[in-house]
Amino acid sequence: MENHLKVEKKKLGFFGGTFDPIHFGHLNLALSLGEKKGLDQIFFSPAYLSPGKQTDQPIASGKTRKEMVELALEGVPNCSCLDWELSSEGPSYTIEVVRYLVASYPEDSIYLILGEDALHGLSEWKEVDELLTLATPLIGGRPGNDTKLKGKKEEIPIMEISSTQIRQRMAEKKYCGHLVPTKVLDYIHTNRLY
Numbered sequence: 394m395e396n397h398l399k400v401e402k403k404k405l406g407f408f409g410g411t412f413d414p415i416h417f418g419h420l421n422l423a424l425s426l427g428e429k430k431g432l433d434q435i436f437f438s439p440a441y442l443s444p445g446k447q448t449d450q451p452i453a454s455g456k457t458r459k460e461m462v463e464l465a466l467e468g469v470p471n472c473s474c475l476d477w478e479l480s481s482e483g484p485s486y487t488i489e490v491v492r493y494l495v496a497s498y499p500e501d502s503i504y505l506i507l508g509e510d511a512l513h514g515l516s517e518w519k520e521v522d523e524l525l526t527l528a529t530p531l532i533g534g535r536p537g538n539d540t541k542l543k544g545k546k547e548e549i550p551i552m553e554i555s556s557t558q559i560r561q562r563m564a565e566k567k568y569c570g571h572l573v574p575t576k577v578l579d580y581i582h583t584n585r586l587y
Contacts, residue, residue, distance in 0.1 A: 402500060402501055402502060403433040403434065403498070403500075403501040403502070404430065404431060404432045404433050404434075404501070404502050404504060405432065405433065405434050405435075405436065405494065405498055405501050405502065405503050405504065406423065406426070406427055406430075406432040406434065406435035406436065406503075406504045406505075406506050406531065407435075407436050407438060407475075407487075407490065407491060407494060407503060407504065407505055407506060407528060408422075408423045408435060408436065408437050408438065408506040409438040409439075409440055409478070409485065409487055409490065410437075410438075410439070410440065410443075411439065411440050411443050411450075411451045411458065411556065412437065412439045412458050412461065412462050412556070413451040413452055413453050413458055413556050413560075414453065414458070414461050414556055414559060414560075414573060414577055414581060414586070414587075415437070415458075415461050415462050415465045415556075415573075415574075415577060416554050416556060416559055416572050416573045416574075416577075417552055417554060417571075417572060417573065417574070418551075418552040418553070418554035418555070418572075419437070419465075420465065420469070420574075421549075421550070421551075421552045422506065422508055422533045422549070422551075422552075423435050423437065423472070423506050424469070424472070425533060425547075425549040425550070426504075426506050426531045426533050426547055426549065427471070427472075427506075429531075429547050429549070430504060430531055430547070432471070432504060433471060434471050434472075434473070435471060435472045435473075435506070436472075436473060436474075436475040436494070437462050437466060437472060437473070437474050437475065438474075438475040438476075438477065438478050438490055439455060439458045439459050439462055439474070439476070439478065439479055440478050440479075440485035441455050441478055441479050441481055441482050441483060441484070441485050442483060442484045442485060443484070443485060452560065452586070452587065453586050453587075455479040455482075456479070457584065457586065458479075459474055459476050459479055460580065461577045461580055461581070462474040464574070464576040464577050464580055465574045465576070465577050467576065475490075477490055477493055478490055486518075486519040486520075487505070487518060487519075487524055488518070488519050488520045488521075488523060488524045488527075489519075491503060491505065491524055491527050491528045492527065494528075495527050502529065503527060503528040503529070504528060504529050504530075504531050505524070505525075505528035505529065505530045505531065506531050506533075507530055507531065507532045507533070508532070508533055508534070508551075509532055509533065509534030509546065509551075511532075512532065531547060532546040532547065533546075533547055533549045533551065534546045534547075534548065534549070534551065554572050558572075559572050559573060559587075560587045563581070563587040564587060
């Protein structure tokens with residue numbers, strides 16, 4: 394008699410961005426959505442170059458941003474850094490990374506983690522229809538705000554933090570410990586990044 398073990402399908406979250414630097418707003422969004430949807434694993438994927446931000450490309454190198462993401466995720470359960478985009482050394486398209494994840498984890502479900510602000514330019518993303526077929530969007534937003542993707546938004550507490558704001562505060566020598574994990578902040582200061 395054969396013993397057929399059913400493999401449990403896992404829910405994998407993909408969260409891309411420049412993470413220049415990664416901050417508590419990123420962590421809050423990914424972890425809040427992950428808990429609400431019962432994700433088994435969340436991949437934080439730093440982009441080499443962001444096609445949607447032609448005028449606002451990363452200041453820190455890909456290697457540096459990867460190291461900051463890894464520091465921020467130390468001790469955070471079920472979260473890891475995916476450096477696949479950084480190895481391409483060109484514009485990063487979410488569809489390409491999602492295809493890679495689908496090929497790497499064919500038995501699992503892929504979820505695309507997005508902040509509500511990312512929806513404004515979503516229609517211009519490369520091959521967006523295929524992307525939304527391959528990866529179920531999980532959108533974190535404020536209560537009351539309506540989104541284009543009806544029924545896909547999860548209302549979560551939003552932290553109004555931006556990497557641009559952090560870099561500006563650092564340039565002005567202002568305290569940023571309430572915005573960025575301590576290990577990341579120490580790394581930024583040690584390496585004089587911003």
